Amino acid sequence: MAQLNYRTINIDVLDPDSSINFPMDTLLPATLPEPTSSNAAATVATQVRQLLRGGDPEGALRYVLDTAPLGGDDRAKEVHQAAVIEVLQGIRQSEMSRVLEGVCAGQGASERADCLMKYLYKGMAAAPSSSGSKSVSPQSTGGFSQIQARNLGEGGGGQQMSVLLNWHEKLVEVAGTGSIVRVMTDRRTV
Amino acid sequence: MAAPEAHHLFHNPIADHSFSTDKTTLAVARDSSVELYRRSGNKFSLTDELKGHEKTVTGVDIAPNSGRIVTCSQDRNAYVWEQTPSGWKPTLVLLRINRAATFVRWSPSEQKFAVGSGARVIAVCYFEEENDWWISKHLKKPIRSTITTLAWHPNSVLLAAGSTDSHARVFSSFIKGVDTRPEPSAWGERLPFNTICGEYLNDSAGWIHGLSFSPSGNALAFTGHDSSITVVYPSAPEQPPRAMLNITTRFLPFNSLIWKDENEIIAAGHDCEPYLLRGDESGWQLTGTIENKAGPGAGNAREESALHMFRQMDLKGQTQADTQLQTTHQNTISTVRVFEAANGAVRKFSTSGVDGRVVIWTI
Numbered sequence: 001m002a003q004l005n006y007r008t009i010n011i012d013v014l015d016p017d018s019s020i021n022f023p024m025d026t027l028l029p030a031t032l033p034e035p036t037s038s039n040a041a042a043t044v045a046t047q048v049r050q051l052l053r054g055g056d057p058e059g060a061l062r063y064v065l066d067t068a069p070l071g072g073d074d075r076a077k078e079v080h081q082a083a084v085i086e087v088l089q090g091i092r093q094s095e096m097s098r099v100l101e102g103v104c105a106g107q108g109a110s111e112r113a114d115c116l117m118k119y120l121y122k123g124m125a126a127a128p129s130s131s132g133s134k135s136v137s138p139q140s141t142g143g144f145s146q147i148q149a150r151n152l153g154e155g156g157g158g159q160q161m162s163v164l165l166n167w168h169e170k171l172v173e174v175a176g177t178g179s180i181v182r183v184m185t186d187r188r189t190v
Numbered sequence: 191m192a193a194p195e196a197h198h199l200f201h202n203p204i205a206d207h208s209f210s211t212d213k214t215t216l217a218v219a220r221d222s223s224v225e226l227y228r229r230s231g232n233k234f235s236l237t238d239e240l241k242g243h244e245k246t247v248t249g250v251d252i253a254p255n256s257g258r259i260v261t262c263s264q265d266r267n268a269y270v271w272e273q274t275p276s277g278w279k280p281t282l283v284l285l286r287i288n289r290a291a292t293f294v295r296w297s298p299s300e301q302k303f304a305v306g307s308g309a310r311v312i313a314v315c316y317f318e319e320e321n322d323w324w325i326s327k328h329l330k331k332p333i334r335s336t337i338t339t340l341a342w343h344p345n346s347v348l349l350a351a352g353s354t355d356s357h358a359r360v361f362s363s364f365i366k367g368v369d370t371r372p373e374p375s376a377w378g379e380r381l382p383f384n385t386i387c388g389e390y391l392n393d394s395a396g397w398i399h400g401l402s403f404s405p406s407g408n409a410l411a412f413t414g415h416d417s418s419i420t421v422v423y424p425s426a427p428e429q430p431p432r433a434m435l436n437i438t439t440r441f442l443p444f445n446s447l448i449w450k451d452e453n454e455i456i457a458a459g460h461d462c463e464p465y466l467l468r469g470d471e472s473g474w475q476l477t478g479t480i481e482n483k484a485g486p487g488a489g490n491a492r493e494e495s496a497l498h499m500f501r502q503m504d505l506k507g508q509t510q511a512d513t514q515l516q517t518t519h520q521n522t523i524s525t526v527r528v529f530e531a532a533n534g535a536v537r538k539f540s541t542s543g544v545d546g547r548v549v550i551w552t553i
Contacts, residue, residue, distance in 0.1 A: 017310075022334065022335070022355075026334060026355065026357075026391075027355070027356050027391070027395045028395070029391055029392065029393045029395065030391075031393060110438045114394070114438070175440055176439070176440020176441060177417075177440065177441065177442055178417030178418075178438060178439045178440045178441050178442065178443075179440065181396075181415065181416060181417045181442065181443055182394045182396070182416045182417060182418070184415075185356075185394055185395055185396035185397070185414070185415050186393070186394040186395060186416065187395050188393070188394075
């Protein structure tokens with residue numbers, strides 16, 4: 001029999017009561033939308049770009065937040081995330097407050113605000129798109145899949161970061177600290 | 191609204207507090223003991239200490255009629271304390287749990303009490319005359335994580351439990367020979383022990399901090415770490431609820447909530463002050479804070495002379511010492527309880543928190 005190094009066995013995996021064996025899908029509500037593919041996300045991105053070019057940033061942001069692929073796969077989420085960042089970067093700083101007030105009003109306003117907050121945190125956590133694949137060694141974080149490698153704000157990422165931070169400041173004024181707390185608890189990740 | 195009556199008891203967190211029916215005795219959980227305070231004039235003074243637990247006491251509850259006190263602790267034990275001429279006498283209750291006990295409440299009938307625990311069970315305890323001891327029965331299925339809070343239905347059979355698996359559940363804790371058969375309600379008709387009468391998860395899935403049945407028992411409200419409050423109106427047994435309303439707030443999470451009456455809820459937590467919500471089956475809204483901060487805030491503003499300002503800048507590098515919160519509580523509120531109710535509406539409620547204060551509020 002081969003030598004077994006008992007010290008290297010992760011006993012938590014073998015314990016059904018252990019927290020790593022907690023069924024995370026039990027935290028997903030029944031109202032979760034149907035899974036979407038990356039193709040659908042790409043279609044949304046085109047439509048959003050059209051709205052943005054048509055001079056309707058508020059409509060673009062509203063649309064992109066309403067179509068967030070909460071039940072989609074990683075690829076769909078990535079494509080959608082890029083579309084959201086594009087919209088956020090496409091809105092001038094002077095227009096931010098006005099657009100945000102428009103988006104955070106009407107039916108489903110609090111969902112949209114929470115969704116935007118998720119994208120802001122995801123954007124800040126993700127490596128900048130310019131240096132694409134140069135991400136820090138991937139670590140399994142177990143529970144919190146929204147927290148990824150940290151963006152240290154170098155190069156092209158710095159500008160994106162400052163846009164996100166500006167949006168964050170404005171959004172906290174509108175949606176409060178409760179919105180930040182919900183980013184941490186919500187299992188419907190973006 | 192009259193000014194809140196604040197009692198700063200000590201500089202330790204208060205895990206839980208409970209008043210006796212005549213409101214002269216106050217029990218607070220402090221570290222590994224429970225302290226009993228007696229009202230003299232408008233102050234509370236320490237009269238007794240219930241020592242017996244070895245670890246942090248997590249829950250304390252005084253039965254309104256019998257005056258018995260039940261306590262539970264992280265040492266996995268619960269004690270029932272009875273007053274005798276020679277002092278308070280504890281009786282150990284075997285909970286049969288291998289993790290900390292987190293929460294305890296007497297049922298309205300005072301025949302039973304329920305203990306939540308980290309062992310993913312709720313121990314429902316009742317007294318057995320024949321053997322002269324407390325027996326515990328476990329509610330187990332389908333709890334997946336630690337029970338953080340419990341609330342009894344007025345009929346003493348239904349028990350609501352909130353858990354760190356983000357679900358609020360309603361169980362039947364019917365025990366033959368102790369309980370009388372409850373009236374059929376929207377929660378269920380036949381209710382053997384461990385019947386699941388409802389299991390609720392809200393969209394943003396925060397772990398549950400507090401929950402409560404409405405005075406009639408026909409609605410359940412719960413709050414979690416997602417800074418939201420969810421109100422559930424059940425329709426019929428085995429049916430989806432008639433309405434499940436989620437109110438997301440812009441504040442930090444709430445820890446505890448009570449119903450003021452059928453249409454109003456009081457919730458408090460990490461924002462250190464109580465808030466009022468109003469609504470019915472068609473919708474709920476947060477109406478605002480209960481605390482009137484203009485009063486005490488204006489009183490605190492001291493003389494602001496130029497000399498004072500420069501002295502502060504010299505000493506502390508800032509013009510104003512802003513170490514004090516504007517609120518009565520100076521830290522997180524952990525428990526909200528009904529203090530006085532009349533005709534199904536709460537007139538006064540009490541809160542306790544991490545700052546060692548117990549505050550009585552008049553609405």
